[in-house]
Amino acid sequence: MSTVVEHSAKDVLALYRSFLRNASKFGNYNFRSYFLRKTRDTFRENKNITDKEQIDKFFKQSQLDLAILKRQATISQMYHFDKTVVEKL
Structure with missing residues (x-):
């Protein structure tokens, strides 16, 4: 028998914001835009x-996915990425 914990809309919104915040930390434009898009699509x-x-x-x-995203964002910050053509200089 599994225990179901009720999560309020506020909890889900906080989780969504955490995803967006951590996805924005990626230095590489392609990774950053992918994770932002993936987050929005998944929650929608x-x-x-x-x-x-x-x-x-x-x-x-x-x-669980957020924990992975946080680790990857931290690793991403350890490396320097040149700006791409689509990013503002």
Whole structure:
């Protein structure tokens, strides 16, 4: 028997903002834009979930993904990337 924890809209919004904040830390334009786009798309796809068990599953998986994103953003900051043509100089 699994325990389902109720997550409020405020919790999900805080998680979403954490994703955006950490995705913005990537030095490389391509990685940064990919993770920002992936975050927005993932949360949009799951915004209409009403089943508490599915919300809990999504929230737990998102927390694991956020931990990975944080680690990768930290590693990304250790390296210097030249600006691409599409970035402002």
